[in-house]
Amino acid sequence: MLESYIKERRKSRDILLMTHIVMGYPSFEDSFEIVRQMVEAGVDLMELQIPFSEPMADGPVILKANQKALEKGSSLTKCFDFAQRVAKEFPIPFLFMSYANIPFKYGMEKFSDKMAKINIKGAIIPDLPPEEGEDYIRAMNKNSLSPIYIFSPETSDERLLYLSSFASGFVYCLARKGVTGKKTAFSNDLAVYLSKCQKATNLPLAVGFGVKDKADVDYLKGKADIAVIGSRTIRIVEEKGVAATGDFIKSLV
Amino acid sequence: MKNRGYYGDYGGAFLPEILVATFDELEKEFERIKKDPSFWKDYETLMSSYSGRPTPLTFAGNLTQKFGGAKIYIKREDLNHTGAHKANNVMGQGMLVKQMGKKRVIAETGAGQHGVATATMAAKFGFDCTIYMGEVDVLRQRPNVFWMEQLGAKVVPVKDGTRILKDAINEAFRDWVTNMDTTHYVLGTACGPHPFPEMVSYFQSIIGKEARKQILDAEGRLPKRVYACVGGGSNAMGLFSGFFNDPVELIGVEAGGKGLNSGRHASRLCSNDASAGIAQGYKTYFLQDDDGQMKETHSISAGLDYVGVSPILSHMHDTGKARFESATDTEVIKALQLTMQKEGIIPALESSHAFARAFKEAPCLSKEEAIIINQSGRGDKDIFTIADAVDDPEWKEFIIEKANEYNA
Numbered sequence: 132m133l134e135s136y137i138k139e140r141r142k143s144r145d146i147l148l149m150t151h152i153v154m155g156y157p158s159f160e161d162s163f164e165i166v167r168q169m170v171e172a173g174v175d176l177m178e179l180q181i182p183f184s185e186p187m188a189d190g191p192v193i194l195k196a197n198q199k200a201l202e203k204g205s206s207l208t209k210c211f212d213f214a215q216r217v218a219k220e221f222p223i224p225f226l227f228m229s230y231a232n233i234p235f236k237y238g239m240e241k242f243s244d245k246m247a248k249i250n251i252k253g254a255i256i257p258d259l260p261p262e263e264g265e266d267y268i269r270a271m272n273k274n275s276l277s278p279i280y281i282f283s284p285e286t287s288d289e290r291l292l293y294l295s296s297f298a299s300g301f302v303y304c305l306a307r308k309g310v311t312g313k314k315t316a317f318s319n320d321l322a323v324y325l326s327k328c329q330k331a332t333n334l335p336l337a338v339g340f341g342v343k344d345k346a347d348v349d350y351l352k353g354k355a356d357i358a359v360i361g362s363r364t365i366r367i368v369e370e371k372g373v374a375a376t377g378d379f380i381k382s383l384v
Numbered sequence: 385m386k387n388r389g390y391y392g393d394y395g396g397a398f399l400p401e402i403l404v405a406t407f408d409e410l411e412k413e414f415e416r417i418k419k420d421p422s423f424w425k426d427y428e429t430l431m432s433s434y435s436g437r438p439t440p441l442t443f444a445g446n447l448t449q450k451f452g453g454a455k456i457y458i459k460r461e462d463l464n465h466t467g468a469h470k471a472n473n474v475m476g477q478g479m480l481v482k483q484m485g486k487k488r489v490i491a492e493t494g495a496g497q498h499g500v501a502t503a504t505m506a507a508k509f510g511f512d513c514t515i516y517m518g519e520v521d522v523l524r525q526r527p528n529v530f531w532m533e534q535l536g537a538k539v540v541p542v543k544d545g546t547r548i549l550k551d552a553i554n555e556a557f558r559d560w561v562t563n564m565d566t567t568h569y570v571l572g573t574a575c576g577p578h579p580f581p582e583m584v585s586y587f588q589s590i591i592g593k594e595a596r597k598q599i600l601d602a603e604g605r606l607p608k609r610v611y612a613c614v615g616g617g618s619n620a621m622g623l624f625s626g627f628f629n630d631p632v633e634l635i636g637v638e639a640g641g642k643g644l645n646s647g648r649h650a651s652r653l654c655s656n657d658a659s660a661g662i663a664q665g666y667k668t669y670f671l672q673d674d675d676g677q678m679k680e681t682h683s684i685s686a687g688l689d690y691v692g693v694s695p696i697l698s699h700m701h702d703t704g705k706a707r708f709e710s711a712t713d714t715e716v717i718k719a720l721q722l723t724m725q726k727e728g729i730i731p732a733l734e735s736s737h738a739f740a741r742a743f744k745e746a747p748c749l750s751k752e753e754a755i756i757i758n759q760s761g762r763g764d765k766d767i768f769t770i771a772d773a774v775d776d777p778e779w780k781e782f783i784i785e786k787a788n789e790y791n792a
């Protein structure tokens with residue numbers, strides 16, 4: 132479902148945009164307004180991060196956003212309510228992003244059932260590789276939801292194929308090593324790596340980590356299907372306020 | 385990523401994709417050295433020439449007499465170079481790093497003992513070294529920060545989260561996902577993704593191997609019980625593993641902080657406050673809330689102040705292979721003072737947890753029986769915390785004078 136949406140939408144666009152927010156940061160009202168502006172500015176799909184106290188794969192910007200959201204009382208219940216509301220209000224697919232402990236503690240099957248019920252299309256859980264994700268994959272498949280898997284520049288060819296055998300919707304390609312929110316060199320190496328990724332899967336490719344402006348997005352055209360803007364929008368909100376998000380997104384397309 | 389190191393339901397390798405290849409390599413290297421008898425021999429030689437091993441097993445005659453029960457023996461891990469059992473793990477991993485050809489090591493530290501041990505290892509083997517340490521621990525273990533820096537390591541205070549051990553581990557992982565080509569992460573305890581719990585326990589098993597032989601030499605029989613404090617669980621695994629096949633009761637002592645009912649402790653296995661969870665790359669008992677967010681922990685000792693625990697110990701807890709107890713901050717200070725006064729030995733605050741529990745149980749055992757307490761480290765690093773706890777007026781005066789000197 133997610134896959135066909137992306138492929139359909141790509142017919143009229145060179146590249147799609149996926150953005151990311153941490154639910155409840157700076158507040159739920161602000162989160163809602165950010166989503167509204169992003170959708171209006173033409174974002175094609177969105178990651179809604181459920182904050183976690185130990186976000187191991189995230190760099191300083193998203194890490195702080197996780198902590199602040201939790202300090203301000205962002206709970207799982209509130210995140211579900213928020214996700215349900217935006218999924219109902221806006222006509223694009225929404226995904227959850229979080230860490231394994233959140234669905235594990237809630238119950239993998241229950242979590243996936245809940246996602247289906249509130250119309251969330253898939254999930255990105257960076258610390259849940261397929262080897263550890265049997266229950267998760269089963270529950271996601273049962274509900275026809277997409278478990279999004281991640282390719283990295285360190286992943287062997289053999290493992291790319293292994294990962295794509297579990298992937299659904301699209302594959303998330305890390306543009307580089309490291310955590311979120313650091314600089315990425317958009318160079319020939321990246322192009323070589325992305326063509327390797329392309330060979331390993333028929334699914335659309337998203338590229339994230341360090342995508343920050345129009346030049347980066349343009350670079351990815353023809354090499355990937357989706358550009359992922361993560362930390363940069365959080366930084367924009369912090370520096371220029373919630374009202375600046377729409378214009379920022381418009382500057383990318 | 386195939387044999388992912390499960391102990392019952394606990395353990396595993398919940399790795400971000402970027403680290404999978406690094407862990408595959410580490411696991412392969414570890415399997416290789418485990419099968420190579422010359423590696424362990426070289427390891428023992430290094431530990432004997434550099435770290436004073438085997439460490440003694442000291443009979444504590446005065447404490448034994450005071451409690452009037454079992455004979456109390458103390459395994460002296462404090463006599464390792466750098467003053468704690470942490471050296472056992474660090475030197476083993478250092479030898480491995482050398483073979484892997486990496487040039488930089490990073491580590492987390494709570495009490496600073498693992499950081500100091502890693503810094504000495506890096507100096508000796510010629511590696512660059514960065515240590516991550518929670519800001520709270522930097523303050524409470526300042527002498528160790530000084531030594532790490534003098535040894536040539538860069539100490540990075542971690543200002544995120546609860547600013548203690550778990551946050552330092554997160555930061556070390558964030559470094560590693562960027563620098564894995566050149567860098568090895570020397571994890572300091574029997575936690576984290578496979579193969580760390582097994583590998584750290586493997587190097588620490590030198591404690592139990594020695595202790596078993598030493599008690600048989602001294603007593604001609606096995607001990608009734610052995611006691612170790614449990615932070616992440618490495619010194620406990622080290623001692624316990626020597627007695628896995630024996631009728632010996634294994635007792636792990638966790639940080640009771642202000643008491644198990646206070647909500648301010650770090651007791652994952654002996655309290656009802658923890659539940660199974662996944663964080664920092666492995667599955668174990670974590671002190672967490674209903675949403676799965678990690679809770680703030682408390683202990684007078686930085687080294688036991690941790691939300692998770694070795695998956696191997698979690699499994700031993702569930703299967704009854706070991707018993708877990710706690711000791712409060714107050715009990716710990718009392719046990720520490722008593723040990724100093726009766727035996728002239730200064731245990732670390734972490735180790736003093738094991739002493740406190742053993743002192744409670746020793747009188748209930750017969751005089752023919754023996755127990756071993758693992759003194760995982762020495763207390764010198766805790767001078768500021770202990771001085772505060774015993775409220776020593778002369779020490780305070782000294783510090784004030786010293787501060788005035790710097791201000792002049």
Ligand SMILES: Cc1ncc(COP(=O)(O)O)c(C=O)c1O
Nearest residue numbers: 615616617618619687734760761
């Ligand atoms: C002296 C000492 N004992 C015990 C510990 C706890 O660690 P573990 O449970 O891994 O032995 C530490 C950790 O910093 C320590 O420094």
